[in-house]
Amino acid sequence: MKWLLIIILWITATHLFSQIKNAPFQVLNLAYSARAVGLGTDFISVKDNDINMAIANPSLLNEGMMNHISFNTAFLSGKINYGVLSYGRHINRIGNAAGYIQYINYGKIKRTSITGEEEGSFNPIEFVIGGALSKEMNKRLSIGVKTNFIYSQMEQYNSLGASVDFSGTYFHEEKEFLVTILAKNIGYQLKGYTKQDKSLLPVEIQLATSYKLPHAPFRFSLLAHHLNQWDITYHDPNAKPEIDPLTGDTIPIKKAGFIEKLGRHFTYQVEILISKNIRLNAAFDYHQRKELALESRPGLAGFSFGAGFYFRKFNLIYGFKVYSRAGFNNMITLTTNLSEWKK
Numbered sequence: 001m002k003w004l005l006i007i008i009l010w011i012t013a014t015h016l017f018s019q020i021k022n023a024p025f026q027v028l029n030l031a032y033s034a035r036a037v038g039l040g041t042d043f044i045s046v047k048d049n050d051i052n053m054a055i056a057n058p059s060l061l062n063e064g065m066m067n068h069i070s071f072n073t074a075f076l077s078g079k080i081n082y083g084v085l086s087y088g089r090h091i092n093r094i095g096n097a098a099g100y101i102q103y104i105n106y107g108k109i110k111r112t113s114i115t116g117e118e119e120g121s122f123n124p125i126e127f128v129i130g131g132a133l134s135k136e137m138n139k140r141l142s143i144g145v146k147t148n149f150i151y152s153q154m155e156q157y158n159s160l161g162a163s164v165d166f167s168g169t170y171f172h173e174e175k176e177f178l179v180t181i182l183a184k185n186i187g188y189q190l191k192g193y194t195k196q197d198k199s200l201l202p203v204e205i206q207l208a209t210s211y212k213l214p215h216a217p218f219r220f221s222l223l224a225h226h227l228n229q230w231d232i233t234y235h236d237p238n239a240k241p242e243i244d245p246l247t248g249d250t251i252p253i254k255k256a257g258f259i260e261k262l263g264r265h266f267t268y269q270v271e272i273l274i275s276k277n278i279r280l281n282a283a284f285d286y287h288q289r290k291e292l293a294l295e296s297r298p299g300l301a302g303f304s305f306g307a308g309f310y311f312r313k314f315n316l317i318y319g320f321k322v323y324s325r326a327g328f329n330n331m332i333t334l335t336t337n338l339s340e341w342k343k
Contacts, residue, residue, distance in 0.1 A: 023202035025150045025161050027104050027126045028185050032056050032084050033072050034333035037319030038306015040267045040283030041329075045178055045208035045221045047171045049089045051335065054098045057182050058144025059167040061096045061134035067339045074331035079107040087164045094313050095112035095135055100129040111155065120191055126152040132165075148185075152228065155192065163187025163201050176212035176219070181205070203228060212273075225287075230257070234263050234291060264290065281306035281319070292324045313340045 029041075033052035036043040044057035049064035052072065065088035071085040082104035091097050106124040113119055127150070134144040146165040152158060164187060168178040184203045192198040205228045210221040226232050233256040242251040256264075264287040272280040282305050289302025299322065306319035314336040321329040 017183075023199060024153065024159060024189050025126070025163075025185075025201055027082070027102070027128060027150070028163065029202060029204075030082060030102075030104065031074070031319070031321075031329070031331065032086070032102070033070065034074075034306060034317040034319035034331040035281065035308060037074070037321050037329055038281035038283070038304050038317075039072075039221070039319075040223070040285045040304045041321065042206060042225055042267065043221070043222055043269060043283075044167075044182055044206060044268075045079065045180055045223065046219070047169065047178055047211040049337075051086050051098060052084075054088060054134070054255045055086050055100050055130070055146075057085070057167050057169070057180060058098075058132035058134055058146040058165060059142045059180060059182075061098055061132055061144055062142075063090065063096060065098065066090045066096065068335060070333060070335040072331060072333045074329055076329055077327040081105055081107075087118050089192075095133060100128075100130050102130070122155045124152075124154045140172055141168070141170055147188070148187070149150040152193075157193040157198075158191070159189060159193050160191040161187060161189045161201060162271070170266040174290075176214075177210070179209045180209075181207050188197045210269075212235075219271040219273065219275040223267040223269065224265050225267060226265060229259050232287060233261060236306065243342040247270065277310050279310070281308070288323065292327070294325055297325055302324070313337070 013055055028219065030040040032035045032055045035052065046053060047060050047062065049068065050067045051068040051070050054061035054065055068088045073081065074083065075081050082102065084100055084102045086098060086100035087095070088098040104126050107124055108121045110121050111119045121286045130146055130148040132144060132146040134142055136142045144167045146226060148163045150161040163185045165182065165281035167180060167182040167183040171177065171178045183205050185202040185203050189198045189201065206223060206225050207227060208221060208223040210219055210234040212219040223321055239253050241253055244251055267283060267285045274280060285302045289298065293299070301324045304319065304321040306317065308315060308317040314334060317333040319323055319331045323329070
């Protein structure tokens with residue numbers, strides 16, 4: 001265990017402050033389930049029997065997820081779609097394990113020459129194959145690790161990559177309180193699209209907590225994301241100071257202050273547990289709203305909504321995320337416990 005922790009700390013430290021904004025394989029940052037979409041994409045702070053939670057955060061993997069299988073499909077703007085198939089299993093002498101396959105199809109894209117003449121079309125696609133393991137250190141503390149292998153095909157160019165996620169979770173079941181930390185996408189582009197094109201993956205550190213009110217059907221979660229990068233605001237490289245036409249004074253470029261930079265790191269999430277069979281979800285991501293909302297018509301940019309229907313043999317969940325008036329994410333999840341069908 002001592003050597004494992006040393007290796008984890010060394011790998012994490014070498015990638016922690018590497019960046020990121022133009023990193024390859026952004027497919028790794030897509031939501032794994034409709035529940036996550038309805039809660040702002042990154043949802044890692046509830047420990048129950050949802051196998052998709054273990055795919056997002058391996059330290060949440062537990063025996064309640066064993067023999068569960070989940071089918072997820074999402075529809076983005078521009079006829080882009082992606083899907084995830086995940087499965088949990090207990091392996092003797094190893095522990096709780098899960099695996100998944102993810103793909104994203106970018107649709108048909110026109111191929112043009114350097115002068116803009118059309119030369120047909122192509123279909124870019126990416127695949128991710130991953131596996132997760134967890135270990136309970138005691139009744140309340142668990143750790144987990146997940147590995148990913150990524151393949152990307154863009155016209156005649158292709159790329160390979162590998163990454164690893166580490167996480168730890170503290171869960172007080174009686175008080176329904178949870179705290180978790182996740183270091184994800186620690187990896188490298190093994191084969192670039194060109195010989196000169198190799199880089200680190202989009203590393204991110206997240207910290208999240210959740211609390212279920214004891215006498216009310218509300219579970220609140222707070223996610224702090226991109227903790228390895230303080231300033232995640234966008235800086236326009238072409239922006240220049242303006243001149244006041246009346247006074248002739250120079251108006252400097254407006255930069256984000258401390259409060260603005262701090263606020264960009266939080267996503268606010270709530271689950272409404274209406275009954276044993278019905279749940280409603282909602283979330284607000286301030287950073288995405290500021291980055292993606294249309295200035296003249298912001299609408300519900302940065303907001304997410306979802307609903308889940310939980311039955312004895314299967315669960316059906318729908319998630320809807322608003323990026324801006326120009327883009328949405330609709331995702332559907334169907335999960336079942338295969339053991340239930342054998343009874």
